[in-house]
Amino acid sequence: MRPxxxxxxxxxxxxxxxxxxxxxxxxxxxxRAFLKVGVPAFLIVFIAGAWLSSxxxxxRLTDGLADLRAQIExxxxxxxxxMAIDGAEDALREEIRAVLPYDFPLxxxxxxxxxxxxxxxALNAVESATIRIRPGGILQVDVTPRVPVAVWRxxxxxxxxxxxxxxxxxxxxxxxxxxxPLVAGDGARDVVGEALDxxxxxxxxxxDIRGLVRMxxxxxxxxxxxxxxxxxxxxxPRQALERIIALDQxxxxxxxxxxxxxxxxxxxxxxxxxxxxxxxxxxxxGLETQ
Amino acid sequence: MKELYESQRAMRHMRKAAMQRGVIAILDVGTSKIAxxxxxxxxxxxxxxxxxxxxxxxQSSFRVIGAAxxxxxxxxxxxxxxxxxxxRAIRTAVQAAQKMANVRVDHVIACLSGAxxxxxxxxxxxxxxxxxVSDADIGRVLAACDVPEYGAEREVLHAQPINFALDHRSxxxxxxxQSGNRLTTDMHLLTVEAAAVRNLIHCIxxxxxxxxxxxxxxxxxxxxxxxxxxxxxxxxxxxxGGGTTSLSIFLKKHMIHAETVRMGGDHVTGDISMxxxxxxxxxxxxxxxxxxxxxxxxxxxxxxEIGGDTGDWEHDRRTVSRAELIGIMRPRVEETLEEVRLRxxxxxxxxxxxxxxxxxxxxSQIPGLDGLASRILGQQVRLGRPLRxxxxxxxxxxxxFSASVGLALFAAHPQxxxxxxxxxxxxxxxxxxxxxxxxxxxxx
Numbered sequence: 001m002r003p004x005x006x007x008x009x010x011x012x013x014x015x016x017x018x019x020x021x022x023x024x025x026x027x028x029x030x031x032r033a034f035l036k037v038g039v040p041a042f043l044i045v046f047i048a049g050a051w052l053s054s055x056x057x058x059x060r061l062t063d064g065l066a067d068l069r070a071q072i073e074x075x076x077x078x079x080x081x082x083m084a085i086d087g088a089e090d091a092l093r094e095e096i097r098a099v100l101p102y103d104f105p106l107x108x109x110x111x112x113x114x115x116x117x118x119x120x121x122a123l124n125a126v127e128s129a130t131i132r133i134r135p136g137g138i139l140q141v142d143v144t145p146r147v148p149v150a151v152w153r154x155x156x157x158x159x160x161x162x163x164x165x166x167x168x169x170x171x172x173x174x175x176x177x178x179x180x181p182l183v184a185g186d187g188a189r190d191v192v193g194e195a196l197d198x199x200x201x202x203x204x205x206x207x208d209i210r211g212l213v214r215m216x217x218x219x220x221x222x223x224x225x226x227x228x229x230x231x232x233x234x235x236x237p238r239q240a241l242e243r244i245i246a247l248d249q250x251x252x253x254x255x256x257x258x259x260x261x262x263x264x265x266x267x268x269x270x271x272x273x274x275x276x277x278x279x280x281x282x283x284x285x286g287l288e289t290q
Numbered sequence: 291m292k293e294l295y296e297s298q299r300a301m302r303h304m305r306k307a308a309m310q311r312g313v314i315a316i317l318d319v320g321t322s323k324i325a326x327x328x329x330x331x332x333x334x335x336x337x338x339x340x341x342x343x344x345x346x347x348x349q350s351s352f353r354v355i356g357a358a359x360x361x362x363x364x365x366x367x368x369x370x371x372x373x374x375x376x377x378r379a380i381r382t383a384v385q386a387a388q389k390m391a392n393v394r395v396d397h398v399i400a401c402l403s404g405a406x407x408x409x410x411x412x413x414x415x416x417x418x419x420x421x422x423v424s425d426a427d428i429g430r431v432l433a434a435c436d437v438p439e440y441g442a443e444r445e446v447l448h449a450q451p452i453n454f455a456l457d458h459r460s461x462x463x464x465x466x467x468q469s470g471n472r473l474t475t476d477m478h479l480l481t482v483e484a485a486a487v488r489n490l491i492h493c494i495x496x497x498x499x500x501x502x503x504x505x506x507x508x509x510x511x512x513x514x515x516x517x518x519x520x521x522x523x524x525x526x527x528x529x530x531g532g533g534t535t536s537l538s539i540f541l542k543k544h545m546i547h548a549e550t551v552r553m554g555g556d557h558v559t560g561d562i563s564m565x566x567x568x569x570x571x572x573x574x575x576x577x578x579x580x581x582x583x584x585x586x587x588x589x590x591x592x593x594x595e596i597g598g599d600t601g602d603w604e605h606d607r608r609t610v611s612r613a614e615l616i617g618i619m620r621p622r623v624e625e626t627l628e629e630v631r632l633r634x635x636x637x638x639x640x641x642x643x644x645x646x647x648x649x650x651x652x653x654s655q656i657p658g659l660d661g662l663a664s665r666i667l668g669q670q671v672r673l674g675r676p677l678r679x680x681x682x683x684x685x686x687x688x689x690x691f692s693a694s695v696g697l698a699l700f701a702a703h704p705q706x707x708x709x710x711x712x713x714x715x716x717x718x719x720x721x722x723x724x725x726x727x728x729x730x731x732x733x734x
Contacts, residue, residue: 013360014378015385023385024498027394 073107076137081105083139091169092125092145099123100141108133124167150192151177153184153211163196165189185214185221194237195220201238203245208254219264228254231262240266298446298709304502305701308397313355314502314701315384315395318694319376319490320403321365321533321556322652325686325694326383328356328391329701352702354681356391358383367552368404368507368534370489377493384497398499399701401693403507404534405486407447409547409637410438415474423456423465423473429711431475440481447487447506448480449708452544461542477708478546480506503701508536508548510696515650515674515689516540524642527674528630528667529693530653532556535626539639544705547637551629555653558622565618566610568596580612583620584658589613623656627666634667648674652690 015023025031051057072078081104085093099119102111113131120129120141127144134140148160148168158171160180171177183195195212198220202209205224213221220237222230232240240263247253247269253261257277262270273281308314309331316327329352360382364375388395414435418427432451440446454462456470465473491501512527521540528537531554539547558581563573580594589612598606639645647667649659654673664671676695678687686694 012378014382017381020381020385021498023388024394027388027392 073109078108079105079137080108080111080133080139081137083141084134085141085143088126088143088145092123092143095123095125096120096141096143102139105137108137111139125169127162148177148180149196151180151182152189153182161189161192163192165192181209182211183214184211185217187217188212188214198222198232198237198241201241204249205241205245205254224254226254228258229260231260231264233264233266236266243269295709298707301501301503302704302710304397304500305399305704308502311397313391313393313395313397315387315398315499316694316697316701317380317383317398317400317494318403318507318691318697319365319368319370319380319400319493320362320507320531320693321368321554322362322531323359323690324362324365324379324383325359325691326357326380326387327354327682327686327694327698328387328393328395329353329698330355330391330393331702352680352698354679354683354686354698355393356387356389357683357686358386358390359686360386362532366533368402368531368536368550369483369486370493373489373493373496377496380493381497384499396498396500397502398494399503399505399697400490400494400501401505401507401510401697402447402482402486402490403529403531403536403693404550404552405482406552407480407482407506407508407536407548407550408440408444409549410440410479410481411546412437412449412477412479413474414477415472417472418470421469423468423470425466425711427473428454428466428475431473432477432708432711435475435477437479440479443484444481445484445487446479447482447504448509448545448705449477450544450705451475451477451708452542452546478544480509480545480548482506503704505697505700506536506538506548507531507534507693508538508550509545510700511536511650511676511692512538512540512545512648512696513699514676514696515648515692516646518543520644520646520648523644523646525644525646525648526634526639527648527650528654530554530626530649530651531693532652535630535651535653537630537633539634539637539642541642549633549637551626551633553622553626553629554651557626558619558653558656561618561622562615566596566608566615568598572596572598576615577619578655580615581619582612582616582657583623583662585613585616585620589616619656620662623653623659623662624666627663631666645670647671650674650676650689650692652688654689 052061080102083097083100083102083104085096088096100116111133113133117129117131120126120131120143125145127146129144130142132140146162146166146168149163150161151171151174152159152161152167158174160168160171160177162168174182181195181199183189183192188195191214198212199206199209202222208224208226210223210225213223215221215231219234220232222232222241224230230241230244244253244261244263253271257274258271259274260272262272305314312331314329314331316325316329318325331352360379362376363379364370364372365379370376384395384398412435414431414433416427416431416434431454453460453476454465455474456462456465456468457472459470462468487504494501508527508529511529512521516525516527521543524539524541526537526539528535533552533554533556535551535554537549537551538545559570559573559577562568562577563570566573568576576594576596580592582589592612593609594612594615596608596610598608600606645668647663647670649663649671650673660671660673673689674692675689676687676692677699679695679698682695
């Protein structure tokens with residue numbers, strides 16, 4: 001009989017009960033997944049949480065991060081040294097420099113390009129703008145300026161407007177832009193294109209036109225340099241104007257004592273004479289009737 | 291009988307659960323070695339939709355993914371004799387197999403090679419209530435078998451219906467759906483010692499494993515080493531193990547008899563050890579290298595160094611001729627085979643249509659054994675090796691592993707057992723309910 005009580009350890013190839021169990025446990029898929037994923041994840045979260053639980057450590061972490069960020073931002077590769085503006089006149093250029101008050105040199109991280117673009121695009125004289133940072137540390141502003149097509153006279157002075165009726169710039173004196181037509185009246189800014197059409201159609205009268213006045217937000221009056229007014233109808237004003245021109249050329253109508261040519265009713269054009277002309281006419285008629 | 295039914299059913303359920311998980315372990319606890327195979331059920335056969343026998347006779351449904359063998363300790367005559375030792379040996383084998391398979395197994399199917407099996411032929415008969423035989427009738431006729439008094443300390447290991455007869459027609463494989471008046475059945479009941487089963491199950495439980503099935507070693511080695519026509523026409527499989535020589539007789543693809551002779555290869559080793567006065571390990575080594583059962587003139591001249599480490603030169607330089615070794619081995623092998631002959635005669639083996647005898651097991655590897663066996667057992671003797679199964683390592687394909695491989699086949703395709711059929715409901719409420727159902731069926 002072999003001794004039942006083991007006194008000295010004998011060489012046994014068999015795994016001990018616990019080693020056998022641990023081996024089986026390690027072969028359990030769920031346990032292995034837990035060991036591979038669960039335990040490291042728990043350790044990371046636990047250690048990070050424990051470290052972050054002290055305010056001093058948190059402060060150190062945020063300071064360190066901010067410091068690191070600042071270091072990166074201040075690298076020469078990210079420095080913007082000057083601003084280049086393309087496509088703008090000198091006045092507009094000054095204006096853009098005024099609205100983008102950057103204090104160069106500056107890190108490109110500190111420039112909000114989208115906001116800067118919005119600021120520049122909000123300028124009256126700017127139709128559209130693109131802003132980018134060019135290699136070499138240049139803030140490149142490309143501007144498409146608005147093109148003034150007319151002078152608008154409002155209550156507060158003269159302004160340049162573009163085809164859409166937007167203000168481009170204030171105008172100190174009419175003479176500065178004598179080449180542009182003058183428009184006035186409520187609602188005139190919305191139909192600048194129509195006004196330009198009429199002026200183009202004026203032909204021989206073009207030199208005489210002082211300006212166009214929008215009446216009742218529906219029709220145009222043309223004011224001539226002589227102070228005569230041509231009242232155009234709401235619809236088909238161009239034909240009416242051509243008719244006036246034809247009358248003028250045929251009968252020299254506008255060189256006579258006429259203050260107003262009323263074409264609002266196409267079937268019945270009306271002329272208003274000056275007072276003296278009217279008196280003269282009345283006298284002539286009186287003579288005739290007498 | 292009731293609790294046996296329950297426990298066997300529980301095992302069947304466990305086996306089903308293990309098949310669901312796809313991994314099951316095979317444990318052959320023998321006297322000289324403990325083998326553990328780990329099977330994975332994921333072959334193409336599992337998803338085969340067509341009927342019939344699949345490729346490789348249906349065993350390609352599983353694959354061996356882990357195999358380990360260890361020297362058995364604490365097992366004598368195929369029974370557990372020193373439980374902690376056996377438990378440790380089982381642990382070694384299971385752990386090594388798990389390591390190879392890299393998968394954890396929880397269910398194990400084990401086989402018992404010893405435990406003094408006894409076979410009983412049972413028959414039962416019932417009159418059919420309806421003209422056609424239904425599933426319930428099968429259960430009823432199996433329940434009608436009168437169980438012999440097999441002893442209090444014994445347990446039923448197998449109870450397989452092997453034949454059905456309907457009226458005067460016998461030899462029906464499946465009587466269901468056939469019409470007749472009286473259904474009779476023959477059943478083969480195999481009982482073993484309850485203590486051996488309990489000890490083995492306890493050892494396995496101590497290794498944190500669940501027993502999903504138990505089978506007789508004689509039966510499973512017959513399953514793996516007999517070919518199909520031998521099983522059909524009648525054959526005996528003689529599994530010559532270390533401590534026991536188990537024999538099983540097959541007819542019509544059913545085991546009809548199983549028995550164990552409590553003598554095996556270890557006794558041969560013991561004889562050599564005693565006869566030559568050498569340690570058991572040396573005796574085992576000499577047996578496997580130089581052993582044989584038929585001496586020739588050449589063997590007189592072949593000297594074997596048997597050695598020793600006493601320090602005495604004369605003692606340590608001893609030699610023995612191979613003829614002497616054969617002279618020691620042969621009587622024991624003859625004795626074993628004669629004992630087998632007696633058991634076969636007692637079982638009526640000579641009345642079978644074919645009397646093929648297949649020798650398998652580790653001790654059947656003795657050179658010349660087939661010649662000796664044909665002198666004792668009859669002319670039709672061959673040496674058998676287990677069926678080849680997918681994934682089995684080369685080292686585990688020898689005849690010593692026929693029980694392990696057979697157990698794997700048994701796990702994949704278990705034989706119908708008594709407890710696989712529903713017990714007839716003999717309680718009154720169930721019967722009245724069934725009658726009510728029948729009334730509804732008849733009238734609506």
